[in-house]
Each structure stands twice: as structure tokens, then as C-alpha cells.
Amino acid sequence: MKASSFGYARPESLAEALELLARHGERAKLLAGGQSLIPSLNLRLSSPALLIDLGNLSELEGIALQGKDLRIGALTRHRAIERSPVVAAHAPLLAQAAPHIAHVAIRNRGTFGGSLAMSDPAAEWPACCLALGASIVVASARGERRVQAERFFKALYATDLAPDEILVAAEIPAAAADSRSVFLELARRRGDYAIVGVAAQARRSKGRLQDVRLAFLGVAAVPLLARRAMAALEGGPCDAAAIAAAERALGDELEPMADLYHSAATKLHLARVLAGRALAALAA
């Protein structure tokens, strides 16, 4: 299929982009890496009147340690995160997750911000942002604001972004010295969106886990923080009993939707298996 015709603008600054967006509102679509948007245009699932290409906004690109936060610009490519020593040092969970995102060719173009804005329930970055307690920085002609990841992902493919807002960055608290992280997912083929996945982080000292964060992908309409499972583990030893309790708790809080190949029950089972493996790795 061919996309229906659309207008195209390539602003030179964020201000110009915001101005265009304010003017055209929902008739416009932002174009970042294009790895999700272009297929949807070609399938005529979306037919915006105007594409606003963010490609020239170098101010939205880059990875930097700012105080205690790691700031990742919206236009930073998946591949740049995957290869960044700063990310590996201060947010190792992201480095662990990156290779699971699609294939290299797609990671070379797809962007961090695009993935967060897209908010696919099976995408890696949204779940990582939840696990890491990131805050999402968004801008509009009205100004800039920050939204906690936990409040950013609202519903299936829906975020807290208003039609005139652009996601500019995410700020991620840098990992503490005793912090551990694990990212696991199951996909039928390497590079496919996950059936289920888990992004886990905790501080471990004297055999006990603290600040446990378990975020799941693929088990609900949005990435989900498994608060009951987290509570079952918080402050205690991560032994077989605790892991079993956490796995049990998942049954009350995950709301997996069946996909083409897996029932909700299968997804819940797989989420439990992954949780067990992730926790065993955290404790190891």
C-alpha cells in the first residue's frame, strides 16, 4: 500500500517545531525515527495532513550525566543508547534491554523518545523507564513540564502528552553503587516485540533487596509496575520463598491480554517464569 499524501515540514529548532505543532494540532504528526510511524502511514492506519520531521533538532539528541540524573534526549537513537559507556555505567538496565529492541537496522533509526511517545505495551523503553523511576520531560509552546513515568503511560498507545506537546527527554536517576539490574524477555524470534518481559532493578546489600522495582511489558495495555510482587520482596532476603510469594502476587496485578499466539493464562505463566528468573539473577 502507499501512504495517502501529506505535507512535510522540517523545523530547525524546537521552538519552531512547537509553533508548527501548536498551529496544526492533531492534524499534524511528529516524525522521529519513523520506524513505527512510516509503516502505519503506509498501511493507511494514520493519514496526517502534515508530518513535522524532528530530524534536524540536534538539541533533542544526546546522553549526558546531569548531577544525579542521566538525561537522554528524545531523538537519541536506540543504537546510541546500546553503545553508550555512560548508559552502561549509570543505567545498566537500559544497556541490557537495548539489544532486545528490533534489529540493528531499526535500532539505528528508531529513537528513545519515539518509543516512549508510541507507548507500545510490549516495548522495552517504557518498562525500563518505569523500573528506573524516570521522569519524562515534555515541552509545548506553553512551556516545559516533567511527568513521572508511572503517570505518563496512560492506556493502550496513549500517553500523558497533549496534542501540542513534544517529548524532549527522559531523566533517569543514576544507579547506586549497590544497585543491580536484570532485563529479560521472551520473543518468538530475536528482534520481535516481546510476548512478555521484565525490567528489574534493586539495591542489594547483606543478602537483602531494597528499592525493588519490577516493571513488566506485554502483560497489560500499558507497562506495569508489579507493586504487590515488589512489596513481597522489599527489605527481605531474596530466597525461594520470597520469589514464590512474588510470583504468586503477580496473579493479582498483571492483566495480560491474549495475543495472536498466547492466551492471557499463558502470558501470566510466562511472566511468572521470567520474574522467577530475574529475581534469581538479582539475588545471585
Next chain:
Amino acid sequence: MNERVAPERLAPEPRAEERKAPPAQTAATGYIGASVPRANAKRLLEGRGCYVDDLKLPRLAHVVFFRSPHAHARIRKLDLSRARTQPGVLAAFDGRAIAEYCSPWVGVLGHLKGIKSPPQHAVAIERACSQGEAVAAIVAETRAQAEDALQHVEAEWEELPAVTGMEEALAGRTVIHPELGDNICFRRELATEGVEQAFAAADLVVEETFGFGRHTGVTLEGRSILADYNAAEHSLTVYQATQAPHMMQDIFSRHLGIPEANVRVICKDVGGSFGIKVHVYPDEMATAAISVMLRRPVKFAADRLESFLTDIHAREHKAKVRLACTRDGRILAFDLDDLTAIGPYSVYPRTSGIEGNQVVNLTGGPYRHQEYRARLNVVFTNKNVTCQYRAVGHPVAVALTEGIVDVAAAKLGLDPAEFRRRNLIPDDAYPYTFPSGIKFEKLSHHQCLDKLLALMDYAGLRAEQAQLRTRGVYRGIGLAAMIEVTNPSPAFYGVGGARISAQDGATVRLEPSGMVTCLSSVTEQGQGTDGIFAQICATAVGVSVDQVRVITGDTGVTPYGGGTWASRGAGIGGEAVLQAGKALKSNILDLAAAVLGADKATLEVRDNAVCDKATGESKLPLAEVGRIGYFRPDTLPLKFQAELSATRHYTPREYAFTFTNGIQASLVEVDTDTGFVRLLKHWCVEDCGTVINPLLVDEQIRGGIVQGIGAAMLEECLYSAEGQLLNGSLADYLVPMTGDVPDIEVAHVCTPTRQSELGAKGVGEAGTAGAPGAVMNAINDALAPLGARVTDQPFTPERILKALKKV
């Protein structure tokens, strides 16, 4: 014959396995058996391929189709008037308008007794019988404009009950085509005389039901056609991605009412076919009709969604199979009950009865039992049509056979390899007639089995498997012996009345420069046919392979023939090339004898020159033969006429099919918590007779195995109960990617067919035939200690978890 080795730059360093075992050679040596890289690979890699969609003709129009969103619905209203007024739109047609230029067809064959199907139109009239069936065509200056206009077609539908389940179709409470009386397209029953008795007398009878998901071929290049009608000549030139240009020439001629000689079908590069592109597709027929109607070139290229919706699907089967054997492991009989659903029409002109028919012919195929009973029901449903796809029926028959054989072996406490050894038809039993009636010229099951077990270190793997199990690692080893139909004679289609040629022709021509042009009726789909024909031709004539140019895929140019299907290109088309090449050589020697005043019997063609047979001394370069033959025949003896081209045709006569055989093995590891299967290794030993190009043969096997792995693990066209396709994209319909495919080791036993001088049998489908059965048996071997089994392909994690009772 020539003993030449390929020139340095053409012959790569042989791979280790080739060094170990040089392929057997028949009378023809030369390049036969050499891994000559094919000439077209570099061009395609450089992006210089030319596919139908690359063609642009003056006044080219583009057609898109308005397709039924429903599985079964009556068209209450179809208003194209708004679509007609959209920018760039040239015309819009419904089924009635197109039917005036293109007559309907019926997909039946005389030798499939009782097969029935209703007439099918290029564009449906009144009623759509599956989702995606075209009900209107929009023609515009560009494809994008045509798609824009599509959104302005106004249709009102009256939904009719959709029959989507096979059992439901068989029961026939709702009949899709009332005029046919029931939903049964084709039915076949067969029983040997002693089959009842064999089951009654058996020590052990085992039974299992296996399911096979519908899948499709997923060619890189989608179906595409550019039809260019020339009113002044009443002629039609069709550029088409097809496997069978002569068959299509006949069909365009008959259904559009244009004399055969005025229809020319040209295949430029074709980007993969696998059987998908050997059928008559309504939208392609409509495109040709519209070219006639508009008197201008019209192009249609299926996009990926259209491909998933309308490319033929294959292999939706549910089959119960029983096996009777003695206590000491002798198989006495097989009993098969197969049900398969083919969509609302039997596909023209090969019919959708063949796949099930093959399952009946082939089930139990490698074994020596004498009794067999089979029942086949082929039913209509309101899903897309199914038809012949790579290895037609074989993957089903092999998985059924090998699956039940493993069940029996386990019940008897026999090792699966040993059980097979006791039952495979002995290598010295040929010629042999199998209980289903098929005849084998000469197979090599036992040699293949022995070679496979050694190649994979079967005993070592079994020991490792046992040891790993004690650590909770579940590995499985699966075997699948197989037979495969290749080099079909007219028994396949021609006897049933289809105008499908089972013979192929080749013309080999010496050019004035001494180069050789070879024209063949077999076509190139990316499989390397052109390459092996160059090898055969070079060998037969006595020239180096870089002197040969091969031309295929043009009914206006090549001899008449069948094209590419049923693993026939090398065995049938190759023999024609060999014979034409030999005839040309003889003609060259006639001319040389006249020029040299020598006895023809003392001359030979070698290294691009006529030389003395005894001493090898070069006497007359072929460039000189060409120069004299074409420009200075006046210097030749008065009565001598130079004949520097020759045409030969070939059809296998003695056997209806040249069967091949082989055996595959798969090693897997099952994660019993997630149901994920890791394919660790795959082996195949097969016997395709003369190996013309080991590199191409091995890659055909590997590619085929990958498609078989796709069937076993990933691929299924999923439909809702209402008949809606649920996975019409490559994100949702999963094909194996390189990362999902294990190392595949290939080895050969070579039993050349004696029906031809070349001795080649087919090889294109063997990989696909055996892989699903081998993988299934490996998974079940891994699961055996846990008391679980899977029998429904594809083996998704969920199906495995269910078998393990974990979900």
C-alpha cells in the same frame, strides 16, 4: 567427454564437505558436479535485477482491487461512481464488466475422479466467498491515486453464514455453493485387499491425530503482472512473475479470446515462487482483461497484505493415522483418514485436490508394509484458497508417517533409528511398487540412514541426551525418512486434461564469436536454474562455462515447456539442454570435419575449440567455426549446410514420477518452563541422483529445510471464527529468520536415474518435505520423559506448555 575443470576465477575453493565426498558423476562430467557460482547472483546482489514492478511503459496504468471485507457476503450495492471521479482515475469496473472480456474457469482435472468446483470469475459477481476476494477494480495513473480512489467505493453487503471449520464444512449444514450439493470438492478412498486382516492380526496398533496449520509461501517479490494489449495486432504481451509462462500463455489466450500466437508471456527476474506463482489468480486475470478493455498497459503488484490474503495458502489438514505392526517391529499396514480445507474454489488449472491426493499417495512411503487404507476429504470453506506450495503434500505425509512410526517404536521399546532400519524398503528391492500404487525406480533408504547416523554421531547424541536429562535439560532427537515426487511426467496434470506441459525443450546455438546461447523453457525464480543449464550446456558442447549465455522465461523466444514446478527443472529441462548441447556439438564437428577434411570420429570439442580426439591438439577454435558457418559458408563443400543450432525436448516416459528419497534429523532443546524450543542442529542426507552443482543443491536443501522449520515452529495463517485473517503482515505472520535457524549439515547419496543420460532427479522440495516431521519428532523425544506430546503444527510455546499441563 571433457575432463575440464572450471577456470580458476569461476571455481571457488571447495568447501570441506565437497573435498571429502566428490559427487558421483554420470557419463557427462565436465562441469557436472562442480560448484560453479551462478552468473546472475552478482547482478541481483548489485540491485540490477529487473522485476515486473520495475517496469515502466508509456501510458502505464495501475490497477488496485476493492476486496471483500467479509468471508462470505452478497453484494447488495456496489457504487463506483464516486471512485471514478477521483483524481487520476481512468476507470472502475465491477465483475460483470470484466466478465465480458474474461471468461470464468473451473478448477477440476479429469483424473481426480469426482472433483468439483464452481465457475470462478476474475472479479467476483454478486457474492464474495472469502475475505480479500476482489469485487471491483480501480484503474488510475498511479497506484497511490488508485488507492485513494478505493476509499470512495461504496459497497453494501449482506453477510452470509461463513463456513470456516473443516469439520463444519464436511458436515455440510451450510453449503457454500448450493448448486454443488455439498461442501466436498474431492474425495478419495483406497484400500488394499488385506488391510483389515493386517490390522486384526497385528500385535500392536497405534493411532494418533495430527493437525497442520494453514500457511503460505511468502515470496520476497509479491505477485505482479504488467499486461500490455496492442489493439492493432490484437496481441497481448504479459510481463509476469510466474513459474509457468507457457501455461499462462495458453490461459490468457483461451480466457481472453486472443489467438495463442498473439500472446507472449515474459518473465523478467522473479523473486522467489515456491509454488505460489504457478496458479491462475483472479486479480492477475482481471489485470490482463483490463489491459484489453483500456487498450493500454496495466500493472498490478500485490502488496504484502494482499499477498497474505490472496496468495494461495496450503496444508490445512487434520489427519488420523493408524499403524499396525508385529511385536518384533515389522510394520504391516498404515491407515489414513485425512481432512483438508481448500477455501471456496479449487484453484485453476492445477486444482486444490492434488495436495490431499499426494498425502494419500505418499503416507507410509519409505516403508515395506504391503497393506494400506486411506480416506481423503477435501472440503470447501470461506477462507482463502489453498493449492500447491513447495513440497505439495509431502510435509504432511512425512510428518504423519514419521510421527506414528515414532509412537510405534516407543510402544515397542525400540530405538527409532533401529525401528526404521527394520522397515525401510531394502536398497536392493527395486523397481518397487508401493501399496498406494506409486512406483519407485531406485531408492537408497538404507544408505541414507547409515550415512545420516554417522554424520550426526547418533550414538554420541543419544548418550549426551541421557546425561543431560539427569540435569533437567530436555533435548530431543527426531528422525524423518522421506520420499519425494520429482520429474513428473504428464501423469501429474496432462492426463487430467490440463494444458500443462510436462516436457521441456532447449535450443542451443553457436554464436559467430564461438559463444553459446542456450534457450530453455524452464524458468528462473532465483533458484539457479540458469546457472546449472550453463554448466550442462558447457559440458555437452565442450566450451568453458563463461562462454554460455542462458535465456529463459519468454514464450516468444524459448522452446515450449512446463517451466518451474514439482522439482523438475534440472531433471527434465537439464536433460533437454544436455541433448541439445550434444546435438550442437555433433553439428559443429560436421562442419569442422568438412573444413579440416578430417574424419568426424577423430574430432572432439574441448576448451572452446575443435581438437584431435586422440592427441587433444587444437584444430579449429569455435570462433572460427562460427565465422565460417555464418559468414563464409561459400568456402564449404557444395552440398554442406551448416546447422549451428539444435533443439531437443525431453519427457520422462518410463516412470510417472522419478522418486527421490532421503532422511533428515533434528536436534532440539525444550525449555519446559516457557515452552520455547531451541533448534540446535539439523541434518539431511538425500539422494537426488546426479548432483550438477553441489553448492546449489545444498542451498536448495537448506532453504527448503528453513521453510519446513517455519511450518513446524512459526508459520500459520490464523483466521477468526468469522473467517477474518488475523495475521496479514510480516510482523504477525512469523517466518524463520537467520537467527532462528540452526546449522544444517547436508550430505548426499547419489543414485542417478537411468531414465535420462544426465541422471538428475529433483531436489527443490526435499528439505521442506522432511523438516517438519523431524522437528516434531525431536520435540516429542525431548518431552517424552515428561509424558507430553505435541501433534499440532506449528508447535508454539503455548501448545507445548499445554502439553506439559503448565497452562
